[in-house]
Amino acid sequence: MSKVKTQYVCQACGDISPKWHGQCPSCQEWNTLEQMVRPAAMPGGDRYTSMTGVQAQVQKLSDVQARELPRMPTGIAEFDRVLGGGLVRGAVVLIGGDPGIGKSTLLLQALASVSRAQRVLYVTGEESAEQVALRAQRLGVDGAAVDLLVEIRLELIEDQLRKTQPAVAVIDSIQTVYSAQSNSAPGSVSQVRECAAQLTRLAKQTGVPIVMIGHVTKDGTLAGPRVLEHMVDTVLYFEGDSHSSFRLIRAFKNRFGAVNELGVFAMTDRGLRGVANPSALFLSQHSRDVSGSCVMATQEGTRPLLVEIQALVDTAYVPNPRRLALGLEGHRLAMLLAVLHRHAAVATADKDVFVNAVGGVRITEPGADLPILLAILSSLQDKPLPVGLVSFGEIGLAGEVRPAVRGQERLREAAKLGFSVAIVPAANAPKQAIEGLRVIGVNRLQEAIEAVLNLANQQG
Structure with missing residues (x-):
């Protein structure tokens, strides 16, 4: 057994401290430090690899061939607008919102649309396969070509992603995924941070776009350290009252498109539908x-x-x-x-x-x-x-x-x-x-x- 090391991670800024403080030494927020237990030395050597999977070489910026990244439309116009025109190869998207506001519904509709031409994978750790099938039936989406994986262990999810090489994968949700390399419980700060980092590396190495659903706290921010938002390429938030029939999606960060882009949807008995004239x-x-x-x-x-x-x-x-x-x-x-x-x-x-x-x-x-x-x-x-x-x-x-x-x-x-x-x-x-x-x-x-x-x- 490797020696266990205890650290404390700030949920607001992600700063690591060797001992607990009432106030974070970095961002000055109060009562945000949570305990994180991890091995001092990882067995099997260093498991962290470069984003591309090969050894990085120093090169001149002028020698890099810049090219416009192709977009993959999701089939939902308002969703594509917020993304900046569609999904980009190897992009990692984090989408958050209140419970029941429509995150899983929207992504299931998008996967069903993409699956008509390409292979997709829906990974769920919160619902059973029967529950996902019932939602698809209720929404009237065709799930015949949607691959479904009910799993929460990160290593098994990574194996399936490398094996199937889908055009796009959805993780529902990142708070339920856990890695065997960490001793913390699923949903803890260290697990969320670790799993998000590993999935981001996998997306960059394989080119598979990954969309992660994130839980939000009672004040409306994504649960876990703020460093989670810095890891991903795009951060989307659902806005609006969950009791209303209208939903708003806003992009707060987007490396491949405009920030503060707004998508407007109406929740119907057949799922989310884009609003053609949102000004009305x-x-x-x-x-x-x-x-x-x-x-x-x-x-x-x-x-x-x-x-x-x-x-x-x-x-x-x-x-x-x-x-x-x-x-x-x-x-x-x-x-x-x-x-x-x-x-x-x-x-x-x-x-x-x-x-x-x-x-x-x-x-x-x-x-x-x-x-x-x-x-x-x-x-x-x-x-x-x-x-x-x-x-x-x-x-x-x-x-x-x-x-x-x-x-x-x-x-x-x-x-x-x-x-x-x-x-x-x-x-x-x-x-x-x-x-x-x-x-x-x-x-x-x-x-x-x-x-x-x-x-x-x-x-x-």
Whole structure:
């Protein structure tokens, strides 16, 4: 028996410490160190090999022949969009999300589609073969060409992958897989880290794309050390409420495509179906004009989207008024209210302010600043914004309106959906007119407010 060595691994950053600390010495997070037991010397020599399986040689970067990697479509357009056009040979994809949100359903549909032309392998450690077959029957997918392996031991999974050489393999899930080389229990930090590293090396050596399903913690992040996200090529997250019929997949990391790409799906009794016009999903259908509502043109990866921003401003009956933002940056809300008071003389110190992005989508870009303030002003005055208005733009602390990226694509999407007027940063104003859309460029917050008042008077 080899001598056993005890170490402690941080679940947040993956740093290894020889003894336990209440606070991680590396990332300063509290109560994140977990015990990891591993042999001090691995039997049989070094089992780690290079990514390509051959001895690496030093070479000049200019001598490397760069070529465009071919894509393998999964047969699901929204999934391919998030991946950057499809799966790449040897790529490792990690997909996480809440339980029951549709991770296994989506990947089973994708495998069934790919299996029509190529060999695929579905490895499950959480369900029996009968349970997977029942899901396939319920979804109406053809599983005749889908190879199924019910196994959790890493070494046996690697043998099957080398033997069958599938076009794509799915591991459901990485937390159930364990390696006999580690003494830790399945699902522990050390096991997840070790198994993910070995599967990544196998994918690079054999060229088999591997998609791993990962569990998430109660705060929505992938379980295990953050180093797991650095090992893989692509990290995808399911977003949205599991009780809703709509699902969102966002790419947070992608070495072969754009990050922050968004895929929109609808959950049906036949599985997940892509939404052709996602902007309609994030726009509420009001029977009449309502106050506190402003439509924002945002950019998710390469896709422009229109999202409705709603605000509710009400009298506060507590000493500390509440500031709540759902689907938006909460800290920016407090900053925007201070800018609104300083540069537009609109006070909300005695008001509760609630802001929400319709449809369960998360907006992280600063281009939502101007629509948020316009919605707040509309709710505060209890007056609807002008009909057909769309807006975007970042607000600075000096009250200036800064441009957003890809402003032309946003404006064209708004015109396509029938919006007639847009209040945007002056730098995003198009040089050539967009048919059916009147664009008003502003440089400061006060100019935007005056433009809204002028439009309201013209329509009134």
